[in-house]
Amino acid sequence: MTPPSITDLAIRYGFLVLMAGLIIVFSMLRPAFLSPQSAVFILQSVAITGILALGVTATLVVDGFDLSIGAVATSALMLSAYVMVIWEMGAVAAVVLCLLMGAGVGLINGLLIVKMRVPDLLATLGMMFLLVGLQRIPTQGNSISTGMVLPDGSAAEGTFAPGFLMLGRHRIDFVIEDLVPLSVVFLIVIAVLTWVFLELTRHGRVMYAIGSNAQAAALAGINVGRYRIAAYMISGVMASIGGILLAARLGRGDVASGNNLLLDSVAAALIGFAVLGAARPNAFGTAIGALFVGILLQGLTMLNAPYYTQDFIKGAVLVVALVFTFALSGRVGRARA
Amino acid sequence: MPRHAITIRGLTKAFGRNAVLRGVDLDLPAGQVTVLMGANGAGKSTLVKALCGVHRADGGEILLDGAAFAPPGPAAALRAGVVTVHQSINDGVVPDLDVASNLLLDELADGRTLFLNARRMRDEACRIAAAVGLDIDVTRKVAGLPLADRQLVAIARAMARRPKLLILDEPTSSLSLAEAQRLFALIDRLRADGVAILYISHRMSDIRRLADRIVAMRDGQVSGLFEGGSLDYAGAIRAMLGHAITEVDITIPPPGPVVLEVAGLQLKPDARPFDLRLHAGEVVAVTGLVGSGKSALAGVLFGLDRPVAGRIVLDGRPHAPADPGRAVAAGVFLAAKDRLANAVIPGFDIQRNLTLPFTPRHAGPLGLMRRASERAQALRSIRDMGVVCQGLRDGILTLSGGNQQKVVVGRWLAEASRLLILDEPFQGVDIQARQDIGRRIRDSAAGRATLVMCAELDEALEVADRILVMSEHTIVGDHRNEAIDLTRLMAQVAGSMDGMREPA
Incomplete structure (x- = not known):
């Protein structure tokens, strides 16, 4: 074995070093950055995009892409509000219907791509537009909140169930009272489950095989189409969980929220390629990628950087991460070509 | 003694340590169809790529009409008169354009004219199509044509350049028998016009129909050349496959159920x-x-x-x-x-x-x-x-x-x-x-x-x-x-x- 070269080390640990550097710089400039409250705030801000990013990771693993996740999440937001406020049903019904909607959208995406042979980017882009429009049709483009005037003239009398709101607002005592939001717990549990599924089970293994050489996987007796559809269903369900948490945090069906969900979560998943030099989609990298974006934004906010510089810096980080993945670890790229 | 359109002497090409062409000597006479046979890895495709400018040879020389020929790229080979129609037909046509644009594609790519004159293009395209006996509406989209017509379009486009050498790589592999007959008729006409044709195929029926000469390749060299009145097909196959078995140590077991x-x-x-x-x-x-x-x-x-x-x-x-x-x-x-x-x-x-x-x-x-x-x-x-x-x-x-x-x-x-x-x-x-x-x-x-x-x-x-x-x-x-x-x-x-x- 030859000792690893500087380039190898840079590819493997570059991004983690960069993240540690960011934390050090921010905490020197703003000591409050290192407090537990600040850490929890970062986690809370990345919880929803992190969950969406883990879903999109599943589609990236089978060499697909899901652009509809943001729209699925906002559809779940509107659907849960509609179910509770207008249909006056309970929290369980809202959650179950949202999860079913996410799985259904994923199934349709998968069928479009596998059976109808629509390219993945186009199928999910079309689905995105469709959902963005569909979610506004029942309320004629209005946001949903208790007391809103319905088309028949009456007022909506339903309310968000307390149990539902807890999903987004409850905090658990952990060392300090009321420290960890429930949504952060969801993120961690989902991240661990996704990691276990992709890295340790035979299904994850087979999905990676499909992403690397679908033809060879099919000739090894694997039902490639079924796994592809499953990947989009995982992505749809994850996105709907993100939407449920968003609805629970906001407490109303806001048509304008969730604009950044798609870009932030795709950025997290793509940054994940570079973590530990994986050069492939992976759950751990995606989680770190989401955290990285969260740290960066929290730090910039504490430094009072204007909001528009944040998008710019996010984009710059994504480009650098992609260079890490595809140029520096070029051996992988060349080998695939 | 026929005029040789192409003369190849001692051509070598290696990829890394893997020598693919090991001194190929080959003449391609004008007005004749030379069939090239060879198993996978014999070096056929590398030889073709050296001729059409995709690869540069490491050693040896190629003469085109007596002049040294070492095209730096496919476009140069095309200009010099070496035209290749690849096995995958869609490599040779742009499916979303109409037939006329496809026939004139090389001229369009040259970019000497900025604006297109539809009528002049149509007339020019009809002339090119007629020259190879292709009778179709040149305003149709290539994507709507059957495979065989697409291939004829690719060939017609190639012929517009008055080539000296036409290389056809497994051209009948996706054609029906009737379509193949049409292609053969075209090849006959080109042969009569004095074009040297290098025809790569393993279909014996094609080879019998077309070949004036057969060249077999094996392990990066020409292992057999067959020409004359009656071609020795079995000999060509032996030269291509070889059977230099020295020891075969097979004990055949009694068959089971x-x-x-x-x-x-x-x-x-x-x-x-x-x-x-x-x-x-x-x-x-x-x-x-x-x-x-x-x-x-x-x-x-x-x-x-x-x-x-x-x-x-x-x-x-x-x-x-x-x-x-x-x-x-x-x-x-x-x-x-x-x-x-x-x-x-x-x-x-x-x-x-x-x-x-x-x-x-x-x-x-x-x-x-x-x-x-x-x-x-x-x-x-x-x-x-x-x-x-x-x-x-x-x-x-x-x-x-x-x-x-x-x-x-x-x-x-x-x-x-x-x-x-x-x-x-x-x-x-x-x-x-x-x-x-x-x-x-x-x-x-x-x-x-x-x-x-x-x-x-x-x-x-x-x-x-x-x-x-x-x-x-x-x-x-x-x-x-x-x-x-x-x-x-x-x-x-x-x-x-x-x-x-x-x-x-």
């Missing part, structure tokens, strides 16, 4: 149906030229294709798998040919490549992989196959071609099968790996039927108890691998004996 019984199997609508029986414990090689139906037979048995007609019985039960997964469940395994496209998972290490088809065997509750079980299986496979590697967790692409092949063959030997099909298992491997793989196939053959597809006769003779010959998608010969009559076998490969039906 019948595993697979095939009756009246028809692989293509115009192919003759055939019967086939495979016994437990025997290794049967299927030989035949490229496109003779070997892979089609493998595909039908493995659930990739449906046969036109016929019945397949595996261990007394009907066998008609809908997909590879069901074929594997029924105990029929296929190690596919062309490992980089069809077998290797480039992102996986050696161990994961080895265990890919049988992950359920190593998975516990909830589908969690059991590391110890997987690792033990991978180590067994590596030992059995003699894979030379540093460690199980190294990337598959760090291995040499031969060792990669051992991995993708070894993955199917990890579980017991009823019928194991190996499609070109010796493709692109060195002699040592070839012997290792062959020995392992024979050593593990008891209890199953084994079918090995190989175009190279040497390989079939090395590995098989019985050799079947395929031609025109049917079985035309069945030889026990003992004192084989090679002349007769070669003739069957060429499809010229035993009263075999000639294609119309």
Whole structure:
């Protein structure tokens, strides 16, 4: 074995070093950055995009892409509000219907791509537009909140169930009272489950095989189409969980929220390629990628950087991460070509 | 003495340490069709790429009409008058443009005119089309044309340049017989116009129809040149495949019970149906030229294709798998040919490549992989196959071609099968790996039927108890691998004996 070269080390640990550097710089400039409250705030801000990013990771693993996740999440937001406020049903019904909607959208995406042979980017882009429009049709483009005037003239009398709101607002005592939001717990549990599924089970293994050489996987007796559809269903369900948490945090069906969900979560998943030099989609990298974006934004906010510089810096980080993945670890790229 | 359009002397080309062309000497006379034959890896495509400017030769020289010819790129070769029509027809046309634009594509790409004059283009295109006897509406989109017309468009476009040499790479591989006849008529006209034509094909019916001369390539050199009044087709095939067998150490075991019984199997609508029986414990090689139906037979048995007609019985039960997964469940395994496209998972290490088809065997509750079980299986496979590697967790692409092949063959030997099909298992491997793989196939053959597809006769003779010959998608010969009559076998490969039906 030859000792690893500087380039190898840079590819493997570059991004983690960069993240540690960011934390050090921010905490020197703003000591409050290192407090537990600040850490929890970062986690809370990345919880929803992190969950969406883990879903999109599943589609990236089978060499697909899901652009509809943001729209699925906002559809779940509107659907849960509609179910509770207008249909006056309970929290369980809202959650179950949202999860079913996410799985259904994923199934349709998968069928479009596998059976109808629509390219993945186009199928999910079309689905995105469709959902963005569909979610506004029942309320004629209005946001949903208790007391809103319905088309028949009456007022909506339903309310968000307390149990539902807890999903987004409850905090658990952990060392300090009321420290960890429930949504952060969801993120961690989902991240661990996704990691276990992709890295340790035979299904994850087979999905990676499909992403690397679908033809060879099919000739090894694997039902490639079924796994592809499953990947989009995982992505749809994850996105709907993100939407449920968003609805629970906001407490109303806001048509304008969730604009950044798609870009932030795709950025997290793509940054994940570079973590530990994986050069492939992976759950751990995606989680770190989401955290990285969260740290960066929290730090910039504490430094009072204007909001528009944040998008710019996010984009710059994504480009650098992609260079890490595809140029520096070029051996992988060349080998695939 | 005919004028030589192209003269090639001592042409060499190597990729890394792999010498692909080892001193090719070849003349291509004007006004004649020279057919080039050669097995996979013989160097045909590299030679063509050197002629059409894709590769630069390392040594030797090419003369075009007596002048040195070393095109720096495909565009330069085209301007000099060397035109290539590739096997994949859509490489030669732009499907979304109309016929006229396609015919004038090279002129458009030159970019001397900024604005297009539709009428002038149409007239010019009609003139080009008429010159090759192509009678179609030039305003139609190419995407709406049948395959054969697209190919004629590609050729017509090429002919607009008044080429000195036209290279046709397997042009009939996706044409019907009637369409092929139209192509042949065009080739006859071009030949009469004095164009030198290099025609690459393995279809004996094409070759008989067109060839003025046959050149066989083997191991990067010209291994035979056949010309004159009556061409020696069997001799050309022998020169292409070779059979320099010195020692064949095959002990044919007594055949076991019948595993697979095939009756009246028809692989293509115009192919003759055939019967086939495979016994437990025997290794049967299927030989035949490229496109003779070997892979089609493998595909039908493995659930990739449906046969036109016929019945397949595996261990007394009907066998008609809908997909590879069901074929594997029924105990029929296929190690596919062309490992980089069809077998290797480039992102996986050696161990994961080895265990890919049988992950359920190593998975516990909830589908969690059991590391110890997987690792033990991978180590067994590596030992059995003699894979030379540093460690199980190294990337598959760090291995040499031969060792990669051992991995993708070894993955199917990890579980017991009823019928194991190996499609070109010796493709692109060195002699040592070839012997290792062959020995392992024979050593593990008891209890199953084994079918090995190989175009190279040497390989079939090395590995098989019985050799079947395929031609025109049917079985035309069945030889026990003992004192084989090679002349007769070669003739069957060429499809010229035993009263075999000639294609119309």
